[in-house]
Amino acid sequence: MLRPMARTQGSHSGITGPKVREAALKLFADKGFAAVSMRQIAAEVGVQAGALYNYTPDKQTLLFDLMKTHLEDLLAAQEAEGTREMPFPALREFTRFHINFHNERPEEVFIAYMELRNLSPENFGVIETLRRTYERRLEDILQRGIDKGVFAIADTRIAAMALIAMLNGVNTWFREGGRLSLAEVQELYWDMVRKSVAA
Amino acid sequence: MLRPMARTQGSHSGITGPKVREAALKLFADKGFAAVSMRQIAAEVGVQAGALYNYTPDKQTLLFDLMKTHLEDLLAAQEAEGTREMPFPALREFTRFHINFHNERPEEVFIAYMELRNLSPENFGVIETLRRTYERRLEDILQRGIDKGVFAIADTRIAAMALIAMLNGVNTWFREGGRLSLAEVQELYWDMVRKSVAA
DNA sequence: CGTTGATCTGAACAGGCGTTCAATTATGCT
DNA sequence: AGCATAATTGAACGCCTGTTCAGATCAACG
Structure with a gap:
């Protein structure tokens, strides 16, 4: 019944996750929450906007x-x-x-x-x-x-x-x-x- | 050469102008500049968005x-x-x-x-x-x-x-x-x- | 009362928004 | 190698954005 272990949870998550928070922090502080779009945050991370929703x-x-x-x-x-x-x-x-x-x-x-x-x-x-x-x-x-x-x-x-x-x-x-x-x-x-x- | 005087400048302006500033003041303070749209301000004044551009x-x-x-x-x-x-x-x-x-x-x-x-x-x-x-x-x-x-x-x-x-x-x-x-x-x-x- | 010009509408413009999701790619395990 | 699954893409959804402008409306003057 032991199912094969898959990829460790968050193997990329451990890199992209913090990057998302850092990018959001910087942009929110600079321009204000309402003036920053998810696409801008994604661009700062180097990823498409949809990928952010793995982290928030x-x-x-x-x-x-x-x-x-x-x-x-x-x-x-x-x-x-x-x-x-x-x-x-x-x-x-x-x-x-x-x-x-x-x-x-x-x-x-x-x-x-x-x-x-x-x-x-x-x-x-x-x-x-x-x-x-x-x-x-x-x-x-x-x-x-x-x-x-x-x-x-x-x-x-x-x-x-x-x-x-x-x-x-x-x-x-x-x-x-x-x-x-x-x-x-x-x-x-x-x-x-x-x-x-x-x- | 005296051209007929038209409507006194800002005869409505005197009413709508202050209303625009009051509505903007209230909404900006409440939701923040970036989160308030010109259409929201216009609605608060009771006017269409385009009319705001007579005042700003x-x-x-x-x-x-x-x-x-x-x-x-x-x-x-x-x-x-x-x-x-x-x-x-x-x-x-x-x-x-x-x-x-x-x-x-x-x-x-x-x-x-x-x-x-x-x-x-x-x-x-x-x-x-x-x-x-x-x-x-x-x-x-x-x-x-x-x-x-x-x-x-x-x-x-x-x-x-x-x-x-x-x-x-x-x-x-x-x-x-x-x-x-x-x-x-x-x-x-x-x-x-x-x-x-x-x- | 008719004219004048300030005021306002309503539609249009070109673009951006947050979020979702099927499909694809990348990774680490056995 | 092959598999399970995490991670990501890219397109789509419906809706909203600031601003412009031709045309309609309105109020006050001569």
């Missing part, structure tokens, strides 16, 4: 998978960093990590913020939950600082949103090789973050 | 005009406010004004930030210049505070970008009738802004 059920799911992977990577990377005990070091670490991680993935970050409206309600909910989890980790740090009396913040939720928005702004203008190094930018932002929450 | 040379210019008008309104409204002499009151006024103005025009703000890539290079340059003018006014306030020794900021350009990004974040989550009033939000943000630049 449809265009929107391709977008969703890019976003989901990005946010899961973000949460995993942050978990790997751990959290320091003391509020100021913990917040400093969060600031440094956020700027670093987002600077390494400008395309993923851009898409994850700009293309939310192209998700179905269910997929949108998944992404929002992941993002909310990340925000909550910052809120926890802020709350700990309040409890220990070293932070003065009237509303941790709003403060977390304000700080993340501020840090995200780096991606809109920072370019490697410009006037400032990333380390200098991190220092400047840490200075503002620290003072804005300090008691 | 093409789709992209319609977007550009919305952005340009928005930023010109922003600069004019801010100029009308004047600037206080003392750095802290000036910065407080900037914070209050920014949150207020942007809260009143969520659709314009959204479009002006999200659809930049759909502009031609020339049009993009115009928008960037207008935005840069606004940013520079904040930089001026910050510089004045440094000169007077009441602000401690290592880099006014970065600080201005950081503060504006932070304030823009309000639009992504604030909803009238929610947990906080706009006045409360303004107070919370002013607290963070003030501390983040204070000497």
Whole structure:
């Protein structure tokens, strides 16, 4: 009853699959989800449009998978960093990590913020939950600082949103090789973050 | 030689013109520039697609005009406010004004930030210049505070970008009738802004 | 009231869209 | 070598795209 084994699943899939995601990432970030056609993605991969459907059920799911992977990577990377005990070091670490991680993935970050409206309600909910989890980790740090009396913040939720928005702004203008190094930018932002929450 | 006067120029234009801009504004903000067709805009106005071309040379210019008008309104409204002499009151006024103005025009703000890539290079340059003018006014306030020794900021350009990004974040989550009033939000943000630049 | 010209319609243009699928090719296993 | 099946092609489906334009419609003026 043993049926002969066929080709290992995804023997090409292992090459074309990542290429599809990379091409979609690049094109979505560059032109926007709605302005990119499946045929353009296929051309970038070097394949016909129909072949893409071996790797995604449809265009929107391709977008969703890019976003989901990005946010899961973000949460995993942050978990790997751990959290320091003391509020100021913990917040400093969060600031440094956020700027670093987002600077390494400008395309993923851009898409994850700009293309939310192209998700179905269910997929949108998944992404929002992941993002909310990340925000909550910052809120926890802020709350700990309040409890220990070293932070003065009237509303941790709003403060977390304000700080993340501020840090995200780096991606809109920072370019490697410009006037400032990333380390200098991190220092400047840490200075503002620290003072804005300090008691 | 007096030729009989024809219909006053734009006698319908005065009605349809604004309607076109309003429909485009609403649809672009809701679905994104690339995902909205001229026929959808026309349907919202109650007209055929061809009629739109009495009011805009093409789709992209319609977007550009919305952005340009928005930023010109922003600069004019801010100029009308004047600037206080003392750095802290000036910065407080900037914070209050920014949150207020942007809260009143969520659709314009959204479009002006999200659809930049759909502009031609020339049009993009115009928008960037207008935005840069606004940013520079904040930089001026910050510089004045440094000169007077009441602000401690290592880099006014970065600080201005950081503060504006932070304030823009309000639009992504604030909803009238929610947990906080706009006045409360303004107070919370002013607290963070003030501390983040204070000497 | 008749004329004038702004406004609008409706059709056409040439092309692109996401997605499906039978047929073909390529691959790795026995 | 031969087979099972993954991977890909290429054509087709029905529909939508921005823009143009000749002709119809309309409102206000002399």
